Amino acid sequence: MHGSIGAAIGCAGAVDLGDGCGAHAQVSPFADLAADISVNHGGAEEVFRLSPDLVLASDYTPIATLDLLRRLGLRVEQFAPEYSFDDIRTNTARMGALLGQDAGALIADFDAGLARISTPTRPIRAVIYGANGFASAGPGLPQAVLDAAVCKTPQPRSWPIAAPCRWNVLSC
Structure with missing residues (x-):
């Protein structure tokens, strides 16, 4: 996704390392900008062949890949x-x-865009239903999104940070 943000800022020649999610409108707000970005799978050999001036990576990028790229002088x-x-x-x-x-x-x-969010006419109870049936609870970006939308989230009581759920639809 960093290639998508790079394109949004105005960087020509950005490359999306990974699965190309940046070009999918369902998951990226920059899909239109990322449509022309080259996609590779993030292997050190693929990246090195591109002779980039700068490699932008997430903390989830395999450290061995990043170490090799650094040793190669990138x-x-x-x-x-x-x-x-x-x-x-x-x-x-x-x-x-x-x-x-x-x-x-x-x-x-x-x-x-955040400032344009209007206050709902009635209270909204919301739970974020995530991967593998887990609901997000506690501080973090999902909670910030709900707070910005002026949603009320159920009080977690004794829930851990991510509580397994069995619900298919979570809306009130």
Whole structure:
């Protein structure tokens, strides 16, 4: 997805390392910008052949791949996952700085979108139903999204951070 953000900031020649999710409208807000981005599978050999000036990676990128790229003389910058809107702003600004671009307009557009969220006419109870039947609970980006939408989340009582659920549809 970092290639998608790079394209949004204005970086020509961005490459999406991984499965190309950045080009899928269902999961990426930058799908239109990422449509022309080359996709590879993140192997060190594939990346090295591209002779990039900069490799942008997540903390989930295999460390052996990143170490090899560094030993081959490539500049590698890692990004931690975003757990809040502030994390999104920070990573976007950092991406802009690394690419020599001003990400201020992109961040301002993000903040304007958040500001446009209207208060619901009635309270909404919501639970985020995630992979493998787990519901998100506690602090993090999913909770920040619900808070921004002025949703009320059920009080977790004794739930762990991720509680297994058996519900197929979670809406009230």
